[in-house]
Amino acid sequence: MLREGKIGVFEAISVITFMSATKVLYSSSRALVEASGTSGWLTTIVSGVTALAGFYFIILLMSRFPGQELVSVFETVFGRFAGIIFSLLMSVFFLLNSAMFAREFIEAVKVYAYPLSPPSFLLVIFILAIITVLYFGFECVARTAALFAWPMLAGLAVIVILAVPLYEMSNLYPVLGHGPACIIKTGLLRSSVYGDALALAVVINSLQGSEHFKKSGVTAIILSTAIIATGFLIYNLSFPYYIASESTIPVYALTRSIEYGRFFQRFEAIFLFVWSISGILASAINLYFALSTYSKVFRIDDHRALILPQTVIIFSVSLIPLDISSIAYEHVNHIRQYGSAIYFGIPLLALLVAVIRGIRGEQAGA
């Protein structure tokens, strides 16, 4: 068995929040602003609520099979072969997420701070950090996330507070953006943003008990929703909707515009740290779940054997998109829009099959 150690609720929340909330710092949030106009924050709350509903089904599924993690649940429900297919699909999806995080980050950082550095050089540093985090196992991943959780939150809070003079209530008008139908449709489509809570089901045995699983999953979704909604809210408050949909990285554009007199301006330094660290962590966590799922499917004892090959894959996958446009308009957009099918669709399917075929897990302790 893969030895993953034990993590607490706070660590689990940090892990999932890093996976979910980091997305607000990247270019994909621009697409949401474009789609929803002034109501980005409302839309993302709709997504959050949808994700909570989706997560409820995951909880139902997992509580049917106490003591089993997602991969073995799939194998129990769908049978060994189909279960492997579904689990691998998830593994690949985590991997893809990780790669896209890496590339999105690299592109953004190239635009805003390192125009001359080749992406591969930045990617090498990025991946070195990922390898270090992954090498020491899941406990290390979780603790690193937990350690950085407060500084990152504090960094975001500083940005939120410093940007207060830029806020203009009237930028939120008209309140409903492109209309309630659009809010709900976009919100449902992009609920995958918060789908990462599913990952907890992969490592459910590290979370001491299903009670912790529920608690940390739900809290993480709510927390991420709060962070992302705040991000959109302050962004919508500062920029009118037609300008808001222009910026490559909305929150960065906001940070650059903060100014308090002659000395207190140019706060991107804070942002750059928040940005890099959460980018690295989000990518590392996604990659870890890819590794973990893969190891569990093939009964691999030590995930470290896979780190090097997987990071090589990440490296090459993330360099596939040619330009930032194809990343922003196509790849990431597709992941966000169709991700819910993987995050919520497969578990829902598993639940349905389990209910129809009447499969239940063995009672705990038996």
Added chain:
Amino acid sequence: MRKKTALLSLLLLLLPAAGCYDRREPDEIAYVVAIGLDKGVTDRLRLSLQIVRMADESGARGMPGGGGQDTSPGDEPIIVTLDCPSLFTGMNMANSSISRKFNLMHAKLIIFSEELARSDDFEKQISGLMRYIEIRRIMHILVTRGKAEDFIRENKTLIGKNPPKTMQMLTDSSALTGMIPDANLFNFYNDFKSTFQRPIAILAGLNTFENLKNPGRGEIQESTSGGNYLAGELPRKGYLKRELLGTAVFNGTEMIGELNGTETRALAMIRGEFKRGFYTIKDPLKPDYLVSLEVFPARKPYVKVDLRGETPEIFVKIRLEGDLLAVQSAENYEKPDMKPVLEQAFESEIKSQVDSLVAKCQKEFKSDIFGLGRSVASKFLTIEDWERYRWHEKFPGATVNTEVDFIIRRTGLILKPSPLVTDGGVHK
């Protein structure tokens, strides 16, 4: 183990060799503090860049003498002017003479000449600027009467020798006097593409010192608010020709007019950006005397919108408060029953200023630079509805009612002045 360590350290050693792409020493950079844009003669654009002089003070004299007498030529700005197709190409062209890489990140001012601002090219220039990483939206936007190049040549430091500080403090005076708007690129660009309102910029100019007439050549103006001038017209003399006063008004594409200092204050009051300012009005009881007041906003202006009628009806209430600075007539305006007299006089003065400004914007400029559209927008639920309403077309016909509310809070060092005396020593 040892081999692995060796391999790893070799890889790590390769990293620095491969890295450092974006590294640039701070002393290899030419910091641009002001960008001037004119209509070009041999090309589309005439670009002027004002650069901070890196005259090294520490080098020759060893330890800098703790800010002692500074006789280095650091006050004379370096200015590069050239004709070029765009700002970016222009910087490369300028590098043929200037050895360091230009960096616009620390630019404080971007200056358009009035000629350029009033032409079709202005729109192209603005939207061409915003994409570039080095253009920070916290820089202030100026429109100068005359040429931007000339303005930059006169853009000198006087009290201190620190150009960036001077540039920054220059625009900070908006909070001090209200005579110029606080127009940075962030706000300008937000309004430039706006469906809510129209953008404004700071009006600048060069004063030739000719308005300060010799005795016997001019006459005393009837108006007393002190701001009825445009930039470059102030009756003054001394050192710097540079002058920032008033507002440049734009419609969606180009500059369409100017507001003087007084109008700029009225504008700021409606926009809710007014910070403070000294006002001088005629004494309501003794018109020969003047009363000076320092005025602050009491609260944000209250705006009410009614869209039921044919044309939108807008009600604006400006709420101000102030301190007495000077009462030449020594009237006892501090008394509770006398205070309203002064307050009402001031209210009607401000109301007339505001009303005439609104009328000017509706009739002459046909531009909502007040941001009234933002309040109108709150009546709509979706962007589609709002954009269908076409506020910019509705604004000139809108009914705008204003009301000014003013209260004197404090009276300075004197709470009850004794009356002036006549020649005979009797109180008037």
Added chain:
Amino acid sequence: MSGQKRQSLLGKLISLLTYKPVSRSEFVLPELENENSRRAAPEDKSNLSYESEDSGNSGKEKDTATKKPVRASKWNRVKGEKGHGDKGSRPQEISPDVDVNLEIIKDEFNIPTNIDVIIREFKLAGMVDAFIVFIDGMADRGVVNDFILRQLMNPGQFENYKGGCVLEYVTGNVLSVNQAKKLKKYEEAITQILMGVTVLFADRCDSCLAIETRGYEKRGIEKPATEAVVRGSQEAFTENLKTSVTQIRRIIRNKDLVHEFFLIGKQDNSMASILYIKGIANPDVVKEVKRRLASIETDFIAGDGMLEQFIEDHPWMLVPQVLTTERPDRTAANILDGKVAILTEGTPFAIIVPANFFAFIQTPEDAYLRWQYGTVLRFLRISAFFIALLLPGIYIALTNYHPEMLPTDLAIAISKSREAVPFPSIVEVLLMETSFELIREAGIRVPGLIGTTLGIIGALILGQAAVAANIVSPILIIIVAVTGLGNFAIPNYSLAFGVRILRFFFIILGGIAGFFGISAGLVMLVARAVSIKSFGVPFMAPAWPRAGRSPDILTRYPVWYQEQRPDPISPVNKKRQPGISRGWVKGKPPEGKRE
């Protein structure tokens, strides 16, 4: 042939890259007492009985049995005979014939070549052949002369002697020395002699008598040199182990304070003691400490610095994993928290395990001051830690990669000050940091009298001259100086050293990739820091992972608020004080004195 060679080279390369499973035999501390799936600590290697009692006197029998000192020649011989458990041909038990004993002792101590060991032959009470052995300088001559020889040679003392082994009688009636113990074996006797005990052999006895005469020159108790405090105890440990143990006993007057004793160096017989409180300290931790100490096989251990390296979990890490202190009060406080203190002969320091990161940035002063002051001090120290670690790296990153993030005036000031400097900033920083480290190192090594001179020279070189010669910019001097100050404010010497080395890592990262590089470095550093353990306790506990609610990590809450012992080390008895430890807040002032 070359192809073959290349293939082998390729094979080597491949073997470098291929994955080899790592065997994990890390000691972990189980989280909960009654957890089923606890991984037990690996089997105890030595036969150390767990219930060993407090032994203020020297030497556990079972220890010395495996720690027999042997001469190098004999060592080799014994090794040749496979395992030094084999005792060879020499008799082990003490012979009843005093002449045989004399021969053996002389042989063991290489007499007469060895002039330190003094053998004094005499007649006990004028009738029994006897001799005493002691080492000159280790034993107190006064005691030997006045209380051993004088009494033993006085026939008057033996009036009631009825025959039999004379040693029984001597112990009971003659000697007026506080400790005297019968020993049966030569090697025990030899060990005792080496420690300064005087051993008496008498004819017709198959044992010998170890008489406590230890009394060598030692330093008095002085003020702490590296952990000075304004308020609180002003005494430090000394090199003498017994004194140090006594100092702790003087603070913790508790019958459950257990002192166990180990001989560690195979050649120098250096001593180490462990102290813990039975009933508070986690027995698993104590067992692990004993296991590690007992397993050490080396020639020579000179004090805690070397011992630390033998017992720490991660020798490759830059941060220390055991806490070293020279203060008895701090040691005592940690023992009372459920930790184990290890004291060694020869250095005035105690090692405290398990240790975590937060212990390294705390000082005893924090606890002695009122909590508000203590908390402020801790935050100051944390910022010092980050300044010492990151400031030069951030300076490089800001100036070289992100000049737009500096306030304009500052950016221009830096640029101006660098105008005439010929080096790139990273070379400049490395140059200054290196010279700073040089001055520091030189300052420690130079004789005291020259020290102040060196300080002036250093300040001159670093400050005036370097700037005047345009070697460095004045702003950089400030950066380096503040960094140095930050480093000195880190209370733990080992941690400060780790930070000094890590700083260069961050300078290089800042130099190759700016803030992004530093961020990546921070992630790497944190990932490593949260994954290491000190004696089964995670290094960053109790914050990461979270363990209990300890009100004494960064903010030091009031002492009466700290009701629990630190949770991550799983003390047996977690409760330090009741919920209301200030009983008077519950009660009422006497009648008439109430408001």
